[in-house]
Amino acid sequence: MTRAGPLRATLLAGSDGLEARHAALIAPGWRSRGGMMLALGGVVALYAAGLAILDISPARIAGGLGRLGDIAALMVPPTPETWSRFQIYLAALGQTLSIAFLGTLTAALLALPVGFLAARNVVANRIVHLLTRRGLDTVRSVDTLVWALIWINVVGLGPFAGALAIMCADFGAFGKLMSEAIETADRRPVEGVLSTGGGRLASIRFGVVPQVLPVFASQVLYFFESNTRSATIIGIVGAGGIGLHLSELIRVLEWQQAAFVILMVLVTVAAIDAVSQRLRAAIIGRRAG
Amino acid sequence: MTRTITVPPDAQLAPMLRAYAESVAARRRHFMFGLTILAAAVALSAVGIEIDPGLFWAKLGNFTSYFDRLLHLDTGALVWTDPGEWFWGLRRWLRLLGETLLMAxxxxxxxxxxxxxxxxxxxxxxxxxxxxxxxxxRLLEICRTVPDIVFALIFVIAFGLGALPGVLALAIHTTGALGKLFAEVVENIDMRPVDGIAATGGSWFAQVRFGAVPQVLSNFASYAVLRFEINVRGAAVLGFVGAGGIGEELIVAIRKFFYSDVSAILLMLVVCVMLIDTLSERLRHGLLAMEARR
Structure with a gap:
């Protein structure tokens, strides 16, 4: 798209001077560009090495994609086949939701006191603070599925182990979030309570808790959303819920039913997201207003 | 310093106190209502998943003894008395851990x-x-709602066992999750550079390349690093369904009760994840500092 005219001519005529004046901006020196190229080269080289080491070749991808296409074709139309199977899947989905709900709630209740311990402005002791933080980090870095396997060894197969696994995996994350929320809480209400003669406990109860609770409640809801997703897969290792059915259906190549179960999960997750988004807005809005 | 507080006469005070009591009572009622619903939901789901506090209490000993067993070698000695025996498979596990990191x-x-x-x-x-x-x-939404391990289950059948299905599963899930975050960043950019390029007759591609991309790049990189951190954890368990990495070794060890192997692999995983968390936090701070300098 070119436009003839005096403006264009003037601009073009002045462009040499413009380039000379802002040389650094228009063409950055080879130093910064070289650093960028080096970093980019490293990233690409590692990627290529990764592809080679992991034995990923275009031929394998192409072959797999062909089979994937076949599978996708076998998936339509998604159907539960019989009404009684649909009821079984529905019950399992309810179980999944229960696992997510109870796991999240218990984790939140347990993390509440620990969050206070890990907050720098509540417990001034550096060692307590550090130990709790590291402990929470350790708990957090073990995946939900691993926790599920451990709890299965303890309480046996079934949804109970799943709920305990969700609880453990979230406990670490909640504790960290909670302590951060407490650390960023406004000091003034605390000082207010202390100045009227309130004790240390009262200052936490009336100074910190009212500030932290809505933040925490909305985080709990957010985790409930994400845990609904985790709880759908926890059944893969035998800890209850819809995952057990899903992995079995995939293993025995019942693609239509598998697709139906996946759709059920998608719909449920979307519904939970919508509900919890509303609740979150209500909780935060009520406090702010 | 003494200060007298003037207390209004009772006639004036009474309605104020009443209004206060009423508003507190209303909030209490609200709160109690919420609590009742919560309790009902808890009871319902507790029945639904066969929660048995008695069982939990009876088996709690198993939990502690499980960790106790994790800390003992087959010979009965504590694990740290013989690190060589504890980490007997160190070479193999390190290779698998490296494979997990590469997959991520x-x-x-x-x-x-x-x-x-x-x-x-x-x-x-x-x-x-x-x-x-x-x-x-919608495409991005589907990519991120289906958990990566479900993709892995399907891909293992299509592509065969190994790292490839795991990598693809991670890639698809990451596309969905990052796509949403990236789009949010892009929607918050300053539109003036883009308008400027459009005004000089730049194509859509030029507008994006020179107007939008320079504004979002460091933010994108920071999100991608954060996602890498999450994906390392994800990749570690993809092996449970046969999609490569250290997960396969871990699930075999747990299922076959090779206790000291379980603790050794878990320890390696935890240390590795913590190391990556620290590194990525540094990197992200660096990237954000770069953004601030612009």
């Missing part, structure tokens, strides 16, 4: 590149076609 890296990078391409197509300020925007958004 390749998966994250692939997903990030795809998300980068997708996010400009679904951001309201850069893409005028509502239909295209809608289609890309």
């Amino acid at each position: 890296y390749v998966g994250t990078l692939t997903g990030a590149v795809l998300a980068f391409l997708g996010c400009f197509l679904c951001s309201r300020n850069l893409m005028r076609s509502a239909v295209l925007r809608m289609v890309v958004r």
Whole structure:
């Protein structure tokens, strides 16, 4: 798209001077560009090495994609086949939701006191603070599925182990979030309570808790959303819920039913997201207003 | 310093106190109502998943003794008395751990590149076609709602056992998750550079390349690094369904009750994840500092 005219001519005529004046901006020196190229080269080289080491070749991808296409074709139309199977899947989905709900709630209740311990402005002791933080980090870095396997060894197969696994995996994350929320809480209400003669406990109860609770409640809801997703897969290792059915259906190549179960999960997750988004807005809005 | 507080006469005070009591009572009622619903939901789901506090209490000893067993070698000695025996498979496990990290890296990078391409197509300020925007958004949503391990289950059948299905599963999930975050970043950019390029007759591609990309790059990189951190954890368990990495070794050890192996592998995983968390936090702070300097 070119436009003839005096403006264009003037601009073009002045462009040499413009380039000379802002040389650094228009063409950055080879130093910064070289650093960028080096970093980019490293990233690409590692990627290529990764592809080679992991034995990923275009031929394998192409072959797999062909089979994937076949599978996708076998998936339509998604159907539960019989009404009684649909009821079984529905019950399992309810179980999944229960696992997510109870796991999240218990984790939140347990993390509440620990969050206070890990907050720098509540417990001034550096060692307590550090130990709790590291402990929470350790708990957090073990995946939900691993926790599920451990709890299965303890309480046996079934949804109970799943709920305990969700609880453990979230406990670490909640504790960290909670302590951060407490650390960023406004000091003034605390000082207010202390100045009227309130004790240390009262200052936490009336100074910190009212500030932290809505933040925490909305985080709990957010985790409930994400845990609904985790709880759908926890059944893969035998800890209850819809995952057990899903992995079995995939293993025995019942693609239509598998697709139906996946759709059920998608719909449920979307519904939970919508509900919890509303609740979150209500909780935060009520406090702010 | 003494100060007298004037207390209003009772006639004036009474309605104020009443109003206060009423508002507190209303809040209490609200709270109690919420609590009742919560309790009902807890009871319902507790019955639904066969929660048995008695069982929990009876088996709690198993939990502690399980960890106790994790800390003992087959010979009965505590694990740290003989590190050589504890980490007997160190070479193999390190290789598998490296494979896990590579899977996370390749998966994250692939997903990030795809998300980068997708996010400009679904951001309201850069893409005028509502239909295209809608289609890309829905695609990203599906990619991130289906858990990566479900993709892995399906891909293992299509592509065969190994790292490839795991990498693809991670890549697809990452595309969905990062695509959404990237699009949010793009929708919050300063539109003046883009308008400027449009005004000089730049094509859509030029507008995105020179107007939008320089503003979002460091933010994108920071999100991608964060996602890498998450994907390392994800990649570690993909082996449970046969999609490569250290997960396969871990699940075999747990299922066959090789206690000291379980603790050794878990320890390696935890240390590795913590190391990566620290490194990525540094890197992200560096990237954000770069952004601030611009």
